[in-house]
Amino acid sequence: MPARSNSLFITMKRWIHRLTGWALNLGMGWVVVMMVLTTVDVAGRYFFSKPVPGAIELSSFMLGIFGMLGMAYTHQKGANVRVTMVTRALPPVAANLLDILTSLLTLQVVGMLAWYGMVMGVEEYHAKTTTDTLAIPLYPLQFLLALGALFLGLEILVNLCESVNNVFKNQKNG
Numbered sequence: 001m002p003a004r005s006n007s008l009f010i011t012m013k014r015w016i017h018r019l020t021g022w023a024l025n026l027g028m029g030w031v032v033v034m035m036v037l038t039t040v041d042v043a044g045r046y047f048f049s050k051p052v053p054g055a056i057e058l059s060s061f062m063l064g065i066f067g068m069l070g071m072a073y074t075h076q077k078g079a080n081v082r083v084t085m086v087t088r089a090l091p092p093v094a095a096n097l098l099d100i101l102t103s104l105l106t107l108q109v110v111g112m113l114a115w116y117g118m119v120m121g122v123e124e125y126h127a128k129t130t131t132d133t134l135a136i137p138l139y140p141l142q143f144l145l146a147l148g149a150l151f152l153g154l155e156i157l158v159n160l161c162e163s164v165n166n167v168f169k170n171q172k173n174g
Contacts, residue, residue, distance in 0.1 A: 009161060016154045020072040023151050027069030034062035054134040061131075064141060068148035075155045096166045103160040110153045117146030 041055035052058075074080055087095040121142030129138045 009165075013158050016158055017076060020076050020151055020155060023069040023148070024073040027066040030062045030065045030069075034059050034066075037062075054131075057131055057133045057136070061136065061141065065144060068141075068144050069151075071148050072151035072155045075152055075159075093167055096163045099163040100160060100167070103156055103163060107153060107156045107160065110149050110156060114146045114149035114153060117142050117144075117149055121146060 037052065037055055037058060041052040045051040087098055090098065121139045124137070124139035124142050130136055131138065
């Protein structure tokens, strides 16, 4: 990669990682709220025989929010499950080409997840679908799923660019 495009890539990578970290922090904030809610619910149930109405419904929403906002960070840190038995046995160029192929396929699936998250969000908005107990609208979660998938897609693009760069770097050295 020429120096100019390399510095642009590094800047974009830094911004994507920063965005992913921001999303993770927001998701972790919801986990803290979920823990407080669960504590208040259990204490209210145990001491006063008055649980928080809809606490289970709210907790499941908050856990979903954390999962959607944490997907990209998990990918960024390489904490997803990976089977490396095959790639370790391959030459570096072949391993990088396999990484490119899997990144492209994963990007397609994540792109579909983002797209259909948006489509479902619009449908849920127009249908005015809500939860049973607290009547919380469902469309924001669909849009959040699309946003989380977008962040994950950006992280996959970073990995894809690095794999392509590694293939060309290995061809020059080989």
